[in-house]
Amino acid sequence: MRIHLKTLGCRLNEAELETWSRDFQALGHELTQELNSADLVVVNSCAVTAEAVRKSRKLIRRAQRNNPSAKLVVSGCYASLDPSSSSGIDLIINNRDKDRLVEIVSKQLNLHAMPEMATEPGENSLLARGRQRAFIKVQDGCRYRCTFCVVTLARGEERSRPATEIIDEINLLHAGGVLEVVLTGVHIGGYGSDMGNSLFQLIQTILEKTTIPRIRLGSVEPWDLPENFWSLFANRRLMPHLHLPLQSGADSVLHRMARRCSSTDFRQLVEQARQQVPGFCVTTDIMVGFPGETEDEWQQTLALVEQVQFSQLHIFSYSPRPGTKAAGLPGQISRAVQKERSQALYALGQQLKQINQQANLGAELPVLIESKAETSAEGAILWSGYTPNFLRVAVQAPAGLALENQIRQVRLEAISEAGDHILATLL
Numbered sequence: 001m002r003i004h005l006k007t008l009g010c011r012l013n014e015a016e017l018e019t020w021s022r023d024f025q026a027l028g029h030e031l032t033q034e035l036n037s038a039d040l041v042v043v044n045s046c047a048v049t050a051e052a053v054r055k056s057r058k059l060i061r062r063a064q065r066n067n068p069s070a071k072l073v074v075s076g077c078y079a080s081l082d083p084s085s086s087s088g089i090d091l092i093i094n095n096r097d098k099d100r101l102v103e104i105v106s107k108q109l110n111l112h113a114m115p116e117m118a119t120e121p122g123e124n125s126l127l128a129r130g131r132q133r134a135f136i137k138v139q140d141g142c143r144y145r146c147t148f149c150v151v152t153l154a155r156g157e158e159r160s161r162p163a164t165e166i167i168d169e170i171n172l173l174h175a176g177g178v179l180e181v182v183l184t185g186v187h188i189g190g191y192g193s194d195m196g197n198s199l200f201q202l203i204q205t206i207l208e209k210t211t212i213p214r215i216r217l218g219s220v221e222p223w224d225l226p227e228n229f230w231s232l233f234a235n236r237r238l239m240p241h242l243h244l245p246l247q248s249g250a251d252s253v254l255h256r257m258a259r260r261c262s263s264t265d266f267r268q269l270v271e272q273a274r275q276q277v278p279g280f281c282v283t284t285d286i287m288v289g290f291p292g293e294t295e296d297e298w299q300q301t302l303a304l305v306e307q308v309q310f311s312q313l314h315i316f317s318y319s320p321r322p323g324t325k326a327a328g329l330p331g332q333i334s335r336a337v338q339k340e341r342s343q344a345l346y347a348l349g350q351q352l353k354q355i356n357q358q359a360n361l362g363a364e365l366p367v368l369i370e371s372k373a374e375t376s377a378e379g380a381i382l383w384s385g386y387t388p389n390f391l392r393v394a395v396q397a398p399a400g401l402a403l404e405n406q407i408r409q410v411r412l413e414a415i416s417e418a419g420d421h422i423l424a425t426l427l
Contacts, residue, residue, distance in 0.1 A: 004038035009046025011184040015135035023102035045076035050319040064088045077154035133180040142187035150321035180214035189224025219243040223260040230276040241390040245285040249304030250297035281389035283312040289338035292331035311356040313349035369403040392421040
């Protein structure tokens with residue numbers, strides 16, 4: 001069968017989609033990028049915000065409208081939280097069963113595939129063609145209950161994957177040409193809590209039992225990192241970048257959010273990382289307009305963001321999610337105020353991004369080349385990729401020199417006119 005896979009939301013959803021793609025191909029099915037030509041459409045939905053729910057509904061309706069003859073399977077947080085909205089959907093897979101999605105779909109929808117279409121053992125055709133980075137799901141679920149978060153309700157309790165499975169998947173991907181993996185999960189800092197293990201031990205094992213050149217971590221809660229965590233980055237294969245969600249710079253707001261890290265603790269953690277890991281880069285999430293957020297609390301957030309000097313901000317406006325404690329809190333902030341604050345934070349984020357870019361000019365770093373960015377009038381090609389500390393760069397190379405999916409040493413020369421990347425030259 002021809003199968004079209006689509007996902008919304010987090011990197012964990014991406015990791016799950018990549019796993020399903022490999023499992024479907026192993027059974028002999030063909031993946032297609034064309035929705036209209038698919039026999040089966042699988043949507044991995046999201047519900048982290050009201051906007052994510054709207055986009056999930058829109059994606060499902062588009063699949064139903066553009067290809068009504070295809071079987072439609074929906075999974076993810078939106079489907080798990082609101083399974084009643086299943087009109088026109090052939091099968092809903094709850095989050096707790098996502099790891100068995102291909103098995104369940106094959107059985108419930110009676111899928112058939114010709115055995116000779118199956119890929120050869122060890123082949124990973126999806127990721128080997130034009131895909132340099134893969135997301136690896138290491139765990140699911142979360143034991144914490146931040147008052148704004150609906151994902152913990154949708155994903156359930158923590159469940160960690162055995163380290164041997166993770167190692168095997170990474171080695172399979174590396175053999176198929178992938179050069180970088182990103183470890184993802186709902187709460188990856190809690191990895192191993194259900195198995196007597198830890199994220200620290202998992203990373204140690206991955207570094208010992210794989211040879212893939214680049215390993216990144218997804219979003220990690222700041223309170224989950226042990227004091228000796230930074231020693232792991234002595235191994236240069238572990239990329240010197242972390243996404244540490246802050247959410248707010250005001251301790252009073254963090255308390256209402258039920259976050260477990262104060263603004264002072266967060267600032268000290270980042271200082272420790274930068275002292276111990278050369279070139280360390282920190283990105284973060286900031287939630288704008290949490291219920292009751294006063295102007296003074298908002299100014300505290302702006303001040304802390306500027307103090308920490310994040311290299312990149314993920315800004316999103318608070319939206320009440322049914323079933324969460326924050327949805328019932330007083331002092332809901334108007335959309336107009338949220339928009340005004342978001343614009344101010346975005347402007348600050350752009351300034352900090354440029355400061356970080358400027359500080360890295362002249363550095364010589366290895367870059368994983370991912371794709372062609374553009375071709376100049378003179379025929380030179382700009383190739384796009386990322387440094388270990390997550391700076392986006394464009395590398396100029398002469399026509400005819402293929403750089404895709406290579407790790408090349410470059411010198412960072414100048415910030416692009418648009419300010420969205422750094423121009424670099426090959427060494």
